[in-house]
Amino acid sequence: MGLIISTDEKGVRVYASEKEGANGKYMTYSLPVCKKDDKGKWDTVYLSCGFRKGVVVPHKSKIKFSNAFPTFNVYNGKKYNKIMILDYEILEEGETQGDGFVDMSNVKDEELPFA
DSSP: OOOOBOOOTTOEEEEEEEEEETTEEEEEEEEEEEEEOTTSOEEEEEEEEEESTTOOOOBTEEEEEEEEEEEEEEETTEEEEEEEEEEEEEEEOOBOOTTSSOOOTTOOGGGSSOO
């Protein structure tokens, strides 16, 4: 039996970013994971996540998911991991433009939780 990941009833924020690739625009997503260090200071890392093909989740939406699993891939010699989310519920809708993509025109790269 494989590892199945889920959230509690509070859910988690999903951060979206629009990217430009060889085949056009696409969205990337990440989830924050927080823990306290030895000095009691919070440390946050962001894990890449993905949804089924065609799913668009608005930037900073809060979701609760009940069926997700980790994936591990190698691309051009570099290892990548991602949490694939299959079943989810949007608890709070985030920010979108009319076409479903996030307006990133006023956001600086250093403000993004991932690159």
